[in-house]
Amino acid sequence: MNLQNFTFETFVFQVLNGLSTSMLLFLLAAGMTLIFGLMEVVNLAHGTYYLLGAYFGYSVMNATNNFWLALVIAPLGVGVVGFVMERFFLRPLYSKAHSNMVILTLGFAYLVGDLTTLIWGGDPKSIPAPAPFDHSIELLGRSFPSYRLFVAGLGLLLALGLWLLLEKTRIGAIVRAGVSDKEMVRGMGINISLVFTALFVFGMVLAGLSGVVAAPFQSFGLGDDLRILVYSLLVVVIGGLGTLSGAFWGAIVIGLVDSLGAAYFPSFAQFGIYIVMALVLMVRPTGLFNKAQA
């Protein structure tokens, strides 16, 4: 345990750090949990799309030197890849056993992972933070990277937007209805396969977005796809499968545990998040926010 440098300031900093990580994880897990809830696909390529977003962003950045452009274009590019994957590879498997889809997504994870190495090489890459978030600000008498605050703010904004979309629109109601009873949704004349495609692509865009957003504060490269996949899975499992609020609070928990653990319990940092998951699952086996159980 490493408490000799425990001060209020460092604690606040670690919390802020953790929250910016949380928001990144939320963007990833939101898509993952909704896709699972509706389509019953555990998408093991989810982390791959995160990494792909980062690489796409890197290339757009190199070509245009405009981060904001990268922030828009890269996720859309990832969405296109997601569209191809859903339409031509996942779709034929919907009527088959679910394990087929899981294996397919794992295959995609390896395939695309290798392709990225082929295209962009194996060295870690990063993207510089954009103005006006490219320097540190004064916070509690110390300097703190303003980009992390931007990420936390953007994440909260997107979380709010997603919540409104899911809870307050007819499209959102269709998705929620589909999570509870797909067949009945079809019996009401709704083309569920169109909803599947839209949701899958949307989830991939969010994953790609989090990849670009993360790139200015953590370098990325070989292996990050699977690392981030594990984080995303943990968030989804802790929060409860298929719920947006679960993804949100699960992301908060994992982000904070990861950040505070690294600061105060460095020797346990590697598996702190797993301990939390085990504890949550012991108390609530279906996750913190699974309504089916509550």
Added chain:
Amino acid sequence: MSMLEVNNINTFYGKSHIIQGLSLSVEEGEAVALLGRNGVGKTTTIRSIIGFTPPRSGDILFKGKQIARRKPESISRMGMGLVPQGRRVFPNLTVKENLTVASRGSAKGGWDLERVYKYFPRLKEREKNLGSQLSGGEQMMLAIGRGLMINPELLLLDEPSDGLAPMVLHDIADIVVQLQKQGLSILLVEQNVKMALKIASRAYVLNKGQVAWAGAAEELRNNEELQHQLLVVSA
């Protein structure tokens, strides 16, 4: 041209042959009852018609068009409403959302939120409640309202009486009769023979996936012996 014409269909669950060469028809504006003991294939017939469990062979004509190989969403869009067995209200959606999800924002004189609320004032009172918070009777009203929101010409009603108190049952039966009088064609599956024969003008009785008896509802209503023979489980 009949509203619905089912011709010699065969429907399977895996290897079990549930519907064995069944034929029936519903004329425009007619209410038809589909009766039979438990497990004779009434719900499977409904599932075959709406496309959830398509028949392996045979024809289903809806307004003269072949629908036996169509997807449920496209059958629904042609104007077939479904009030399924067990009601299947979306528990995680509000009453209002349950209705608007099905809405097709369609032509004048069709069904919209306002008109459904006029039929079922209780639903208006509970519009912000979740489907899971409703009583059985309220869920039934919601399931019917949802079925109407797609502006059906034919409504499939699968055991609306299931689990309802007698008072509520009476109200629901009244509503169904009203709907039929306004020109809606209805195919009604029921265990409650008395209720079904009050609503319908014709009836089919199924046995082992086949039509065992077909005729005027009145004939069956007035013949207790026939009812007993067709519908009561023999020892």
